[in-house]
Amino acid sequence: MSALAWIAVVSLACWLWLLLGQGFFWRTDQRLPARSAPVDWPYVAIVVPARDEAQVLPRSLPTLLAQDYPGEAEIFLVDDGSSDGTAELARALAAREECALPLTVVEPGEPEPGWTGKLWALRQGIALARAREPEYLLLTDADIAHEPDSLRELVAAARSNGLDLVSQMARLRVASGWERLVVPAFVYFFAQLYPFRWINAPGARTAAAAGGCVLLRTEAAERARIPESVRQAVIDDVSVARAVSRSGGRIWLGLAERVDSVRPYPRLADLWRMVARSAYAQLRHSPALLLGTVAGLALIYLAPPVALFAGMARHDAVAGWAGGLAWLVMAGTYVPMLRYYRQPLLLAPLLPFTALLYLLMTVDSAVQHYRGRGAAWKGRTYARPEATPDQ
Structure with missing residues (x-):
C-alpha cells in the first residue's frame, strides 16, 4: 500500500x-441523574465572580435573583476589578427586580500575586459565604442564565446521589455563523478529552467540571482546599474537579438542559x-x-x-x-x-x-x-x- x-x-x-x-464521548445523554426532593433543603451560597460583565449581567443575574428554591439561599457577586460599572449595575438590578434571593456585592480589589483573577474572586466570595455555614456552594459565571428551578434540581441531584460536586456544561450561545461552526465542536472536543461517562463512574480516574455551573459541597471544598490549592490555575474548572476527586470526593459532569451562557462570540476573533x-x-x-x-x-x-x-x-x-x-x-x-x-x-x-x-x-x-x-x-x-x- x-x-x-x-x-x-x-x-x-x-x-x-x-x-x-x-x-x-459522542453521546449526549449524560444529563442530571435521577433525583428526588430532599426532606430538608440545605442552605446554599451562590458565588458569582464578575469582571467587566455589564453587557451580559442584565440577562443573567435576574435569573439567579428569581430562583425558585424551597430552602435558604443567598447570592454573593464578587466584582473582580471591573471598569464598566459591573458592581453598580448588579446592585441596581437587585433593587428593581422582584428578588426571591438576597444579593451581596463585594469589591475585594486586585488579586494577590500567585492568584488568577477568577479564583481570587471566588476566594473572597467563598470566605464571605462560609460565615453563613452553607452546606453547598454554587459557583456560577456571570454570563450564565439559570431557569427558575436550576438550583433546586442541582441540590436534589447532589443529595439523591451522594455527590460532592455536580457540574453542568451550560449550553453556549449559537447564533452567528462562526458560533455555529465552532461552538458545538468546542463541547465535542471537551467531551472527547474528558468523557462524561468516565467522569461520572464511581471510582473514576478522569476528573473535570464546567466552570460556568458547579455545585460544590462546602465540606468537600474545605477538604480539597478550594480555591487555595488551585489558585494559579487558568483552566480552573478542571483543576477544581481534580482536587475534589483526589481528596475523596465524588463528582459528576453532564450537559445542561436549563442552564445557558448568554455571552456572545459573534466574530471568529x-x-x-x-x-x-x-x-x-x-x-x-x-x-x-x-x-x-x-x-x-x-x-x-x-x-x-x-x-x-x-x-x-x-x-x-x-x-x-x-x-x-x-x-x-x-x-x-x-x-x-x-x-x-x-x-x-x-x-x-x-x-x-x-x-x-x-x-x-x-x-x-x-x-x-x-x-x-x-x-x-x-x-x-x-x-x-x-x-x-x-x-
Whole structure:
C-alpha cells in the first residue's frame, strides 16, 4: 500500500477506537441523574465572580435573583476589578427586580500575586459565604442564565446521589455563523478529552467540571482546599474537579438542559481568543504535548478528507475508501452534538475544517505563551505557573 493509504487506514482505526473505546464521548445523554426532593433543603451560597460583565449581567443575574428554591439561599457577586460599572449595575438590578434571593456585592480589589483573577474572586466570595455555614456552594459565571428551578434540581441531584460536586456544561450561545461552526465542536472536543461517562463512574480516574455551573459541597471544598490549592490555575474548572476527586470526593459532569451562557462570540476573533487563552495551558505548557496534539489532530481530523480526495485523484482505492470511511465515522459521531445544539446536520462533514481552526488556535496559544502574552483575558496576562512565587 502507499504511504497515503497507510495513513488513511491508521486514521480509520483511530476513529473506530474513538467510536467504541473512548467512553462513548459522542453521546449526549449524560444529563442530571435521577433525583428526588430532599426532606430538608440545605442552605446554599451562590458565588458569582464578575469582571467587566455589564453587557451580559442584565440577562443573567435576574435569573439567579428569581430562583425558585424551597430552602435558604443567598447570592454573593464578587466584582473582580471591573471598569464598566459591573458592581453598580448588579446592585441596581437587585433593587428593581422582584428578588426571591438576597444579593451581596463585594469589591475585594486586585488579586494577590500567585492568584488568577477568577479564583481570587471566588476566594473572597467563598470566605464571605462560609460565615453563613452553607452546606453547598454554587459557583456560577456571570454570563450564565439559570431557569427558575436550576438550583433546586442541582441540590436534589447532589443529595439523591451522594455527590460532592455536580457540574453542568451550560449550553453556549449559537447564533452567528462562526458560533455555529465552532461552538458545538468546542463541547465535542471537551467531551472527547474528558468523557462524561468516565467522569461520572464511581471510582473514576478522569476528573473535570464546567466552570460556568458547579455545585460544590462546602465540606468537600474545605477538604480539597478550594480555591487555595488551585489558585494559579487558568483552566480552573478542571483543576477544581481534580482536587475534589483526589481528596475523596465524588463528582459528576453532564450537559445542561436549563442552564445557558448568554455571552456572545459573534466574530471568529472572539472565539479565537476564548480558545487560545487556555489551549496551551491545557497541554501543561509542554512543547512535546503540543507537537503530539498537532500530529494527532492532523492524523485524526485532517487526514480523512485529504486521503479521500487525493486517493480519488491518484486512483488509490485503499486511501480513498479508508479516508472516506474515517470521515463518515467522524461526521456520525458529531451528529448528536449538533442535534443537542439544534444545528443543521450538514455541518457534520465540516468538522475537519473546524478541527483545523482549533489546531491553529492551539499553536497560536503556544506562540503567545512564549511571547509572554499567554493566558490573556480582559486586560490581564497571567505569569507562567513556574515563574509565579509560591504562597
